[in-house]
Amino acid sequence: MLSKEELEDLARKIKLPGHGKKGNIITALLSAADTQYTLSHFRRNEYVTGNKGTIITFGTRLRALCMGQIGCCIRINPAVLTLLRRINLIFFRTPVYEGHLFVPAILVASHKRVYHRYITTRTPDIFPDRCSLLEYELSLELERGCEASVEDYKQLTSTKEISTKERQAVEETILEFYRRVLDCFKVSLERRTKSQSLLGRVLERFEPGHVYTRTLHHIAPIVGKIDGVESETTILQSLLAQNRWHCGKRGGWYDRLALLHMKDKTTEQLRRAYKLVTVALLDESTLLRYKPKLIRRLKRLEHQLKLAPDERHACDGDLERCQDVYILGCRIRPCAQDSKGTESAAGKTIWEGSQGVPLGVEDYALEHYARLGFRGKHCEGTLVRFIFALLFHDILFMQVPGAFETPYQTAPLDLVMDTFYTSRKEVIDARLKQILNGDALVFADKTDSEHRKDRTFFVGGKWDAFERHEILEILEVTYRPR
Numbered sequence: 240m241l242s243k244e245e246l247e248d249l250a251r252k253i254k255l256p257g258h259g260k261k262g263n264i265i266t267a268l269l270s271a272a273d274t275q276y277t278l279s280h281f282r283r284n285e286y287v288t289g290n291k292g293t294i295i296t297f298g299t300r301l302r303a304l305c306m307g308q309i310g311c312c313i314r315i316n317p318a319v320l321t322l323l324r325r326i327n328l329i330f331f332r333t334p335v336y337e338g339h340l341f342v343p344a345i346l347v348a349s350h351k352r353v354y355h356r357y358i359t360t361r362t363p364d365i366f367p368d369r370c371s372l373l374e375y376e377l378s379l380e381l382e383r384g385c386e387a388s389v390e391d392y393k394q395l396t397s398t399k400e401i402s403t404k405e406r407q408a409v410e411e412t413i414l415e416f417y418r419r420v421l422d423c424f425k426v427s428l429e430r431r432t433k434s435q436s437l438l439g440r441v442l443e444r445f446e447p448g449h450v451y452t453r454t455l456h457h458i459a460p461i462v463g464k465i466d467g468v469e470s471e472t473t474i475l476q477s478l479l480a481q482n483r484w485h486c487g488k489r490g491g492w493y494d495r496l497a498l499l500h501m502k503d504k505t506t507e508q509l510r511r512a513y514k515l516v517t518v519a520l521l522d523e524s525t526l527l528r529y530k531p532k533l534i535r536r537l538k539r540l541e542h543q544l545k546l547a548p549d550e551r552h553a554c555d556g557d558l559e560r561c562q563d564v565y566i567l568g569c570r571i572r573p574c575a576q577d578s579k580g581t582e583s584a585a586g587k588t589i590w591e592g593s594q595g596v597p598l599g600v601e602d603y604a605l606e607h608y609a610r611l612g613f614r615g616k617h618c619e620g621t622l623v624r625f626i627f628a629l630l631f632h633d634i635l636f637m638q639v640p641g642a643f644e645t646p647y648q649t650a651p652l653d654l655v656m657d658t659f660y661t662s663r664k665e666v667i668d669a670r671l672k673q674i675l676n677g678d679a680l681v682f683a684d685k686t687d688s689e690h691r692k693d694r695t696f697f698v699g700g701k702w703d704a705f706e707r708h709e710i711l712e713i714l715e716v717t718y719r720p721r
Contacts, residue, residue, distance in 0.1 A: 245308050252304065262394040268301060328376060332365070332644040332652070334444045336383035343647035353693045357636045359643045365445050378423065378450035385416045385454050389461055410465045417455075417462045417470070421477065424451035428481050441641035441653040441662070443484065452484040459495075468499050475499070482524065487657050490529025493519030497536055506544070513540040517552075524657070531558050566607050571597055621701050626714065628699030629683040630674060632690075634666050635697070650698035679718035683710060 241249070243261045246268070255267050315323075327333065327340045346352035366372040392409045427448035443449055455474050463471030475496040479489065493515060500512035516537045519525050525533070534554050541551045569591040590603040598606065601617040608615050616622070628635065635650060636643075639662050642651035653659045660667060673682075687707050689695075694702050 241305065241308055249301075249304055249308065260397075263398060266394075266398050325372070325376065328379075329366075329372070330645065331647060332445070334450075334652070336379045347647065352696050354647055354649070355636055355690070355695050355697050357643055357646075357648075358638060359646050360640070361644055362442060362641055365442060365644075374447045375445060375450070378447040378454075381416065381420055381423070382450055382454045385413070385420065385458050388413045388416060389458060392461060392465075413458065413461060414466055417458055417466075417474075420451055420454050420458075421474065424448060424455060424477065427451055428483075431481075431483060441639065441651075441656070441658055444652065444656065446484070448481075449484045452478060452481075456485065456488060456492075463499075468502065472496065472499050486524040487526055489522060490519060490525040490533065493522070493525065494529060494533055494536065497533075497540075501536075501540070501543075504543075509540060509544055513537070513544060516540060566604060568603055568607075616704075618701075618704060621699075621704055622713070624699035625701045625705060626683070626710070628697060629686045629710065630679060631667070631670060632682075632686040632697070634663055634670060637663065637666070639663065649696060649700075654698065674718055677718065679714045680711060683714050687711075 243264070246261060246264045250264055250268060323340055324337070327337055331337075331341075331343065343352070343354075347354065366375065388409060392413060395406055395409055427446070431446070431448055455478060459471050459474040459478075462474065475492050478485075478492050479496070482489075497512040497515045497519075500508045500515065503509075516533055519533050520530065520537070534557070537552060571589040571591055588600055589597045590600060592598040592603065592606055593610075605615045605617060635654070639651060639653070642653055642662075644652065651659070653662065670682075687710065690697075690700070691702055691707060694700075
């Protein structure tokens, strides 16, 4: 609950190194609480209480200091909190575990946020009975528990000073979640196979199996590190055995499973990987973005298996190699301190700018291109998403059964699913042709003029990051008719 600045201040008060990542500071504080003690005979203050000469743990004082920073807290009755979470789930149709409840409605009521206006249609039988609702609720809680355990594992493994006991405890917790989620996934898949779901493909995200599939996808690599390749292989094979939930990720599952087979390097395993990659490339659910990697893996397997030239595959769609651009500069190695105060080279690389100012690698690259007469921004993928939202805004919010259940959505429920394109295929294909014909500026200008003033909150919208003239200039250069 404390911020990094508050933790650093707390560490300084008790004479501990207060630098580095937030997780490292927390680890140092907890380690000190477990090992240090305070003699009340020599030190008595508002943080240490007890009879003269008794030993009081350092954790007592640390807890008192933390409470002094936090102040008074209100603990809601767990039954009431469960009820509030259930109301939030039913009304807002949240497909993930929500840490903050009723936030969209509160922000709209306080005029802090404006959503796009669209027609909503409530589906009354998303949860046909109470048992279905409770099962979906349980799947979200399991997913949240898995995510928390994985975060703890990553935080502990990034810390050098970690006891074997702590690590084993976190690993066992992750494995317990893994076994439980896998069992629930198999039960959901068996039930789904026996009875046809009444929900359409748009609303399949409200099936517990959808959540279990997503959870297994995220924890598979961690389980492989902890419990071995066999467990990760079991997860991937279970995911590939079904074609109902998260089919868009099948290409990644094929590739990862083939890689696990290739680690054995026996002829049998290599042939198994070769067959798997071949099936993946023929699978209609394998998205285009996975195919270049699968093709490279296929060529590598053909080379390792020493197949004859006439037995090897040929691909007409190989990606061309990008041109390499090298920028030279003077690197300043950053220094960080561990819990013992020892300095070591770590963290993000820092480079000396033209005015001697330390710059990150992205800012250093922007400075280089600025000297060449270019203008640029470091924005990762936000620009592409914003352009997509501007060009396809009316299609995003067009009426599709099951797409809009509440007035507080930033996008249709099926945006990240395979059904998004198939449900709007004709209008999307038509829009792509219009963009190629040079109409991109028309659509972007229309959407921007309608929604920039109110800062309408929808997926991809980054009104603060990009000015109107910047977006239009980028589109004019990028989508100019050829």
